Amino acid sequence: MDDTSKRQLVIIGGAEDKEGDCLILRDFVRRSGGIKSKIVIMTAATELPRDVGENYIRVFEGLGAEEARIIDTETRDDASSSTALQAIAQATGIFFTGGDQSRITSIIKDTEIDTAIHKRFSEGVVVAGTSAGAAVMPDKMIVEGDSQTNARIEVVEMGPGLGFLPGVVIDQHFSQRGRIGRLMAALIQEPAVLGFGIDENTAMVVTDHQVEIIGEGSVTIVDESDSTHNNMDEILKDEPLAIFGAKLHILPHGYKFDLKTRQPILDQNPVANISQPLATSNS
Template structure:
């Protein structure tokens, strides 16, 4: 479940990132994409208002000092093979996916020339960022829609293939603000993966190699089902409640990191894992979550 392309970086934003004040997350995206020398492509495929949304990001990126910005609007699937769009991505140091509808991203871009080029460029070291819908599409299987603020049930979440930039996980956005813990648990329980990330608004999970770093004013909730002791998934109908026992949960605010290989959080003040620190203190660290 590590980043499939070893040299690139992903900036996965939970939505509603600050565009007026300090712009901490967008500033970090630009810095990692080359700073003042960054060449940015904004992908507006997810939104039905590409001009307005594109102009918003042009304004904020220009304010941060970026001079090379191009908007790529792929309204139809054939646009995903357009020479101008492909050339812009070849030259880009950073690609930013706006919010909107994640199903539009995959229906228009998946298995096209743009899709293949984005994966190639990621392997060459560019930064790919996405907010809201642009975050949801990052895994190989994405949440398309689902009920919020409810207990886990099979019926509350719909999954479809994503873009596969970060395979082997499930991602949900607007997480704390919309009470989406139930649908993230439901999604992970029904997929052949054990790890999920719930990203709050104005918060980003930045992934490079095998490590995730949290940036922003909220938190990233990490759900780890690798060692669950019980699930009734095989016994229930679609509208019946899921029971999940022994789920491990980590809440990681700004500055904390997570090792995707060992599945261990890394403390903000040093490089020790939470598990190592707790062993030194003689304390247990696993937080069982029992839902049913």
């Protein structure tokens, strides 16, 4: 049986700092072993794998990583490369870049590399992803959708993710692109009770069942476990959704959240009074 206490995810909302203090990427390198870390950069999401990958090599090696290398999978055949599989077997940190999340799943999901990464994740290797690389972390992901709109079924398209953090929905570039409507639409469509909207240059670090927020923005958490009503079964796809009694938590740097109790944590104690009820209606 896997020891879930070993599992660590660094899920980044995109546009993380790569030139200044590099707080989030620095944290990823530290968790991956610091000056002994061996990091593989998964560039499946981007159409510019060499440029994007080499930029991350520069950052990770500048932060002291012992080694950083690119795994470029342009096709599913590349996802069974013995060289790539060997690099993953030796890695202490695995990083998915941004781009198009559907490229990641279409090329990598259910391949030898996918199996190898999940095995290493269960053994304690840190898995991180930014933007599109963050979107693929759940078992069901947001493939695409409209920003800055009210919640309607049609504003979001869902698809299979890589399943590192099942049972949740994740959205990125959250505040910057006004994505609360599409997160709500995704959450209501999927059998998940928690939705996470991650701002740019912000990350949620998941260790076992605890989430810690780092970075300059916030993570918006929508909990619909106690929701009393939604009208999804009564409307057409272009009509607005109604949700009653969902909870909203907004957590900045340093705050934590317990995935089991679904409660924010302050000073290691769950805090109920920093949550706010969220009900949307169409008046």
